[in-house]
Amino acid sequence: MTTETTSKKFNIDTVEHAEQTPEQQLPWAELGLKENEYQRVVEILGRRPTAAELAMYSVMWSEHCSYKSSKVHLRQFGDKVTDAMKEHLLVGIGENAGVVDIGDGWAVTFKVESHNHPSFVEPYQGAATGVGGIVRDIISMGARPVAVMDPLRFGAIDHPDTARLVHGIVAGIGGYGNSLGLPNIGGEVVFDSVYQGNPLVNALAVGVLRHEDIRLANASGVGNRVVLFGARTGGDGIGGASVLASESFDDAKPSKRPAVQVGDPFAEKVLIECCLELFKNGIVEGIQDLGAAGISCATSELASNGEGGMHVELTDVLLRDPSLTPGEILMSESQERMMAVVTPENAGAFEAIMDKWSVEYSWLGEVTDTGRLIIEWDGEKIVDVDPRTVAHDGPVYERPYSRPEWLDGVQADSFAGDRPSGGEQLKSAVLELMSSPNMCSKDWITNQYDRFVQGNTALAMPDDAGVVRVDEETGLGIALSTDANGRYSYLNPYDGARLALAEAYRNVATTGAQPMAVTDCLNFGSPEDPEVMWQFAESVRGLADACQDLGVPVTGGNVSLYNQTGGVAIHPTPVVGVLGVFDDVARRTPSGWREDGQAIYLLGTTRNELDGSEWANLRGHLGGQPPVLDLQAEKTLAAILVNSSRDGMIDAAHDLSEGGLAAALSEAALRFGVGARIGIDELCERDGIDPFTALFSESQGRAVVAVPRSEEVRFNDMCTARNFPRLRIGVVDAENQALDVQGHFTLPLAELKEAHEATLPKHFA
Structure with a gap:
């Protein structure tokens, strides 16, 4: 099984057609772009975009993917890192997940991300695919996932809608994580009416690998082949990043339910084993998971991080739904998919591993030296862009902020x-x-998660931090804790972020592990509100300063904005995860x-x-x-x-x-x-x-x-x-x-x- 095309024919908006019809109106606003952003796309291309190009720019320039409102502040995490803080850092901010050296040739990769908006719309699938997405980030670094955690925040415990969210979200996390065979070793559960219309579902995953197994997301080697493998591409998740995760909820707008992805944990479990065999045999040159923005993200980021050029034939993408347009295929966020770069010499070995695991795949194109990302549909050019303008050189806003x-x-x-x-x-x-709801036992929730599968869990909820053994022979292991206090951050955003770090740092230390590195998920309201933006700026400043004082670097994370409904924002909630290391988990406390x-x-x-x-x-x-x-x-x-x-x-x-x-x-x-x-x-x-x-x-x-x-x-x-x-x-x-x-x-x-x-x-x- 190699490739399959759809016989469906569309009235394709080609690059040539775009050049000939500059007056044609495109639905840029419906895809989440601002007018000035659309005009910038026109300036970059020197013409109007095709429908497919518009789809790519809209998802990749979304708040969720581009960090356009937050990156000016997030730079502090790099600017305030000292040489001493970099001692154990193998991969830092900018890749799918950070990687930390924990000794004896072992490394750990970990990251936390949000799936807040999808989980409110469709609790089970929103939470389940949040777990699946963060796990694929860990796979893409070359690691075997070994544990997950979930910091959760719900509205008032007695509100009629809270039960819907709690049942769906907890079942989604447990259903996906348990099916993957990953222990859920910790997290938080908070109830507060301020999260009623915007629950927070943050997902953390951690994986282990040897130093030599680290993989990065880049497409290098002219002539190397580009392959998409895993699940087929469907209509679920279309516009999830740009439409669902990058604006506030508003009852007056259409339903966002189609933008929620649908997960299959059993397909992901096979994908994990398949990828690990690819890594073990040195088959792939670069790899990228498909999460937010789907193929748009994978192709543009791989090309931008590598030689700078790629040619793709989109009709070769395997589809669950043959009615999808090229733009929808590019925007789809269907789960359990990966994209890799493989040398022609390794193509046969790649296909053999795919066949062994019964994983579908399709060869889409190759790496070029043109500096352009070219995507064709039935041989007709529908995308011709500089990939950096899509993946890395998007808008940067210095939003006004005020106390x-x-x-x-x-x-x-x-x-x-x-x-x-x-x-x-x-x-x-x-x-x-x-x-009380926040201090009571969370056993009713955590008992729905498998905390001890794989046999390496040394501590889990309700202990202060989760502890996992990495090496059975030496006992080398890690501890993880996530913490945040939205009330503290509401009263003082600068100190609230520092307090979140301090608590997670302290929790890791109570188990006996030496705190070593940080990941964060920064959950806030609308960046277009100057007061919310001030809360965000102060929180980032506080967290960066505290990391510097404690000597622990931020290795990566996520920003989730527009967590507000009807103009009412959540409390600023910077969730901070701290990783600690044990020489021997037998001594955990x-x-x-x-x-x-x-x-x-x-x-x-x-x-x-x-x-x-x-x-x-x-x-x-x-x-x-x-x-x-x-x-x-x-x-x-x-x-x-x-x-x-x-x-x-x-x-x-x-x-x-x-x-x-x-x-x-x-x-x-x-x-x-x-x-x-x-x-x-x-x-x-x-x-x-x-x-x-x-x-x-x-x-x-x-x-x-x-x-x-x-x-x-x-x-x-x-x-x-x-x-x-x-x-x-x-x-x-x-x-x-x-x-x-x-x-x-x-x-x-x-x-x-x-x-x-x-x-x-x-x-x-």
Whole structure:
């Protein structure tokens, strides 16, 4: 099986016809282009575009593909990278995914992207193809995918539409990831009415490879052949990048349902194995997955990154729907497709591997030295462009931005609401917190994902970070965490982004892994709103500055804009993923204690910081400033956690973030169902706070650890040497199945567990 053409004949708009009919009107606005952008295309070509060229420019110049509103700010991620930060970076920003050296000849590639708009329109397929798309980015780097993660944000838990989205999105993630045989090792689930019309479905994938197996997306070698393989091209996903993902939802506009892709995880599983065999045998010179913008993206990016020229015969594309026009074929975002560059000498070996895996393919053309991307239909030229103008030299906007006038009033409105006191009130407050939508157990969701398939998962939800073994012989492994707090970013976008990085960095360190690299998914409202654009600019500046301070580079990521409905934008939500490395995952540290009699220590300082907190959120308050961030303290804390884990000084560690000490103690006790006796009076005296603040403050740079009695002296010496505050606040009590906050309240673990686990089943079971 090699090629197949469709007998369908169209009234083709050729390049020659475009030159002869300059007056012909084309639907550039319907395809998402602005008038000035269309005029620029005309200037570049020296004529009006053909219908096929218009399709290519419209998708490749879309916000989703070109980053035209964000790239002027994203440059900071490169500008602020130091030589020391590049030490372990093998592939950085600009490729399908970043690649990091983790030692012993092993490398890891990871990236997070968004599939927000499609998941609102068609939850199951939107979420499923989000997983599929990010996995193909990992494949295209030459890696075997080993795990996925999904940071999710939904509207109010009791809103009638939330159940539709939760059921569909969770089923889509589980259905696709489980079918691929990839463990889902972590993520987040947040409920907030601000995401009601714009849920966030971010998908992260990670893969492992040897250094020599790295593959890049370029078409080099004049005369080398271009081949499309995998699933056939259909009508699903047409205009997904330009029409669906690059503008706000508006009820007055037509339905966007046709722009949602349809996935087949079993086809992708075969594609993974097929690609890995191609890589192992050195069959391909360059490779590119087909995601957003489909063939338009693959051909233009491969050509632009390589010799600069390519010739393609579009009629050779295998179709599921023979009625598709050439422009629709170029724009289709049908899933499970890859494009590769193969030498003529390797063509036979390529076909043999395709036949072995029963994967369809079609030879489309070859690499040229013309500097032009030429696409023909039945021998007639329908595209003749400089590929750089399509893939890399699109519009760049310096959008106006301004600090919102309302922000001063919001920041001045510090939380002064309900502060329970007394034992029974504090106990009730802990139960309320731990049963709330954001702090409750997410088992109802994560139990629908396979977390341990492949047998290399060492930690997964509900631990602070997911941990995967990379090398069975040495135990080399990685940890991953994704974090963001939209409330913090709403109050202060600069600090909110820094806090997101700090939390993910801290979560990775609590497992014992050394934080090493960053990926991000920046979710915001419309860039045409100066206030939203200011939030974006401040968030990027904050994240770039914090990466520099912590010494971890951004390796790649995604920007998702236009997350707003009817002029109401989501909170700025910069999701930050941090990758950490273990010499041996056997030394990973779980988030809960198990051994009776171990000492429980609180690391860090607690301040009266409740603005933007989960407690304030439960009281309907959003104002003030987010917690103070000390990145040097975060680095010191991480060093203590990593070294303590490596040297066997701690058996459990849990970071303090949303929900403060109350959440950390509750989750650590519930992790293995083991109680503890806790004293907070000395903490209150030391830090000058009341019991409520001690339990519910969200001060940063803190963690709770369980230390074997035999290691207390060494552990304290380590903290003393680093001049880091710590306080022995309790002891693990395996016999007493309760969280006993002495002198205040005793909360049986059975009661806590029931409250913690009942919330999601009550709403969605």
